[in-house]
Amino acid sequence: MSEYSSLLSDLAENITNEDLEQLKSACKEDIPEEQSNSITSSKEWFNYLEKNDKLAPDNLSYIEHIFEISRRPDLLTRVIEYRTTVLKISEDDEIDTKLTRIPSAKKYKDIIRQPSEDEIIKLAPPPKKV
Template structure:
């Protein structure tokens, strides 16, 4: 298996950001900025007028890097943009060769909601089921 060179990986990362930018409208950008309002002060958020500026801000503030995509994955997930999220996950698995099963505890991966709650979404045991008494009979 061939490991991509640093220059090639940076090029792929640039292509990813470019592809994402092409699919983010002005309305999308407002929604994405709103989703990260806790991390971007309002005055700086107002100064961001394009998706490339948004990505640049996130990189400068250590929220985004070639090998750290979890923040934007989270933002795309809570902003209900599965199309963008899918592109990021595809990049992570094909370019960085990292899957959720490989490296679950690193900054490179995130756990999708369904996986996060897999222990919660289970069938209760017989002991945990509350049995209701039959309804009273009418006189």
């Protein structure tokens, strides 16, 4: 399985039917209603986007945009990680390329990453009653 297929599979596993309806709604300008109604799974949605040149292994900007406006920073971050590790397009390079249109996407990385031990605020135990 290619890294791109693995990415789509991973994304699909994290998209519920309710999420799919929201994602389809977010791209209603690009998917005719009769086509949208026939899409019943996230894999079908990805297939439709690929067939209509909205998604490709080196073109992820459309789904990045859809994930951002659908408020799915978890999915957006996975796409960004793929872009930076597999396609080798860093956040600094992304402004110069047409592969992505969301320079603000890096803000989501801090939202879902786990804090380090140094960043965790440790509270003192409550004072003992006298």
